[in-house]
Amino acid sequence: MNSLILVAAGKGTRMNAAKNKLFLEYQGYPLIYYTLKNIQKSRLLSELIVVASKEELSIFLPLVESLNFKIPVKFASGGARRIDSVRNGLAQVSDRSEKVLVHDGARPFVDGEIIDLAFISIDSRHPAVMVGIPCVDTMKAVSYDTIVKTLDRSNLIRAQTPQGAYTDIFQKAVSALENDSTITDDASILENKGIKVSVVPGKESYFKVTTPEDWDRFKTMMNKDNAFCRIGQGYDIHQMDESSPLVIGGVKIRDHHGLKGHSDADVLIHAIIDALLGAAGLRDIGYYFPDTDDRYKGISSLKLLENVGKMITESGFLIGNIDTTVIAEKPKLAGYIDTMKANIAGVLDIPVSKLGIKAKTNEKLDAAGREEGIASFASAILFRRDF
Numbered sequence: 125m126n127s128l129i130l131v132a133a134g135k136g137t138r139m140n141a142a143k144n145k146l147f148l149e150y151q152g153y154p155l156i157y158y159t160l161k162n163i164q165k166s167r168l169l170s171e172l173i174v175v176a177s178k179e180e181l182s183i184f185l186p187l188v189e190s191l192n193f194k195i196p197v198k199f200a201s202g203g204a205r206r207i208d209s210v211r212n213g214l215a216q217v218s219d220r221s222e223k224v225l226v227h228d229g230a231r232p233f234v235d236g237e238i239i240d241l242a243f244i245s246i247d248s249r250h251p252a253v254m255v256g257i258p259c260v261d262t263m264k265a266v267s268y269d270t271i272v273k274t275l276d277r278s279n280l281i282r283a284q285t286p287q288g289a290y291t292d293i294f295q296k297a298v299s300a301l302e303n304d305s306t307i308t309d310d311a312s313i314l315e316n317k318g319i320k321v322s323v324v325p326g327k328e329s330y331f332k333v334t335t336p337e338d339w340d341r342f343k344t345m346m347n348k349d350n351a352f353c354r355i356g357q358g359y360d361i362h363q364m365d366e367s368s369p370l371v372i373g374g375v376k377i378r379d380h381h382g383l384k385g386h387s388d389a390d391v392l393i394h395a396i397i398d399a400l401l402g403a404a405g406l407r408d409i410g411y412y413f414p415d416t417d418d419r420y421k422g423i424s425s426l427k428l429l430e431n432v433g434k435m436i437t438e439s440g441f442l443i444g445n446i447d448t449t450v451i452a453e454k455p456k457l458a459g460y461i462d463t464m465k466a467n468i469a470g471v472l473d474i475p476v477s478k479l480g481i482k483a484k485t486n487e488k489l490d491a492a493g494r495e496e497g498i499a500s501f502a503s504a505i506l507f508r509r510d511f
């Protein structure tokens with residue numbers, strides 16, 4: 125049985141972000157999601173132990189659940205240092221485990237091949253392994269800011285993960301470990317016990333996301349698989365509600381009862397929001413503005429759209445154009461369309477010419493045709509800014 129301990133209980137202090145670096149989001153999913161997804165590509169892995177801090181466990185549980193792993197996934201609590209997290213993870217490894225690897229949650233571009241190669245490389249002649257790459261720069265030993273000597277880089281390797289060994293060997297080495305504060309990886313634990321650790325060739329792409337520059341590098345690498353131009357579509361429908369005012373495209377329409385919703389039920393703007401989010405590869409309106417959240421009760425959907433516009437910009441996109449159709453038997457909307465366009469273009473900070481709004485009846489067919497509700501469709505094109 126092959127086990128992998130995923131250490132994900134750090135604080136990410138060197139990232140200098142408002143939250144743990146593992147929860148920085150790219151296209152609606154946190155960094156750790158991409159690591160987990162890539163781990164799933166291993167064919168030889170039989171169990172995964174995710175080491176997470178107690179306070180963050182509630183974020184990890186649904187995330188792991190959503191990935192639908194085909195192997196058992198267990199959780200362990202994080203420790204103060206990486207080695208303490210490794211120790212806690214090791215305590216959860218199955219009694220039947222033959223080989224164990226440790227991988228950093230902060231190395232998202234791990235792939236199935238390297239995990240499987242690391243497992244295969246552990247054999248009777250090579251009881252422990254570490255993935256690593258040669259040093260490409262000249263390496264200097266320093267004392268404070270002064271060079272002491274130039275090192276022979278042909279003997280130096282940059283340590284990556286996964287790293288591991290036969291489970292019983294690793295367990296013994298970790299149990300025998302004294303309180304050594306200099307230990308920053310798993311190979312050192314084994315080396316210190318005189319166990320031979322073989323190096324498996326890694327890749328630059330297995331880098332650890334540690335600093336803000338690394339986060340930019342992660343996003344650039346993810347973006348390279350993305351097209352220059354992306355399309356999105358959105359749809360929404362709301363039931364009539366006699367007790368509410370009718371708001372469409374940010375315009376309050378008098379003399380007609382409104383629509384039922386948690387926000388102001390602006391069906392046109394909701395369709396636009398989903399088209400934009402979809403085009404940017406983000407999650408849907410309900411994910412970002414759930415109808416269980418009191419902050420959005422009665423809120424103007426223009427406000428939500430303004431936030432979505434910012435998310436689109438932050439994700440590196442420019443709006444090409446948006447086209448929409450509102451399906452309403454009544455009221456007649458033609459006279460309001462210019463104001464709707466001005467409202468929507470205004471919050472998105474785009475020229476009105478980039479926005480199409482058309483209104484149609486449903487020829488008395490279906491729910492919209494029977495005046496039980498009003499529906500909207502929207503399509504959006506986004507262009508990548510950095511192309």
Ligand SMILES: Nc1ccn([C@@H]2O[C@H](COP(=O)(O)OP(=O)(O)OP(=O)(O)O)[C@@H](O)[C@H]2O)c(=O)n1
Pocket residue numbers: 131132133134135136137138139146175202203204205206207209228229230231332333334
């Ligand atoms: N007590 C700790 C410290 C680190 N890690 C994990 O070990 C991996 C590699 O550590 P590092 O990049 O140093 O992460 P952080 O400790 O979070 O970062 P920093 O040192 O900048 O605070 C990360 O996936 C991190 O979550 C852990 O599980 N438990």
Ligand SMILES: C[C@](O)(CO)[C@H](O)COP(=O)(O)O
Pocket residue numbers: 206228282283284285308309310332334
């Ligand atoms: C294990 C490791 O990823 C190997 O490079 C690294 O040592 C852990 O993190 P840190 O940056 O050294 O704290």
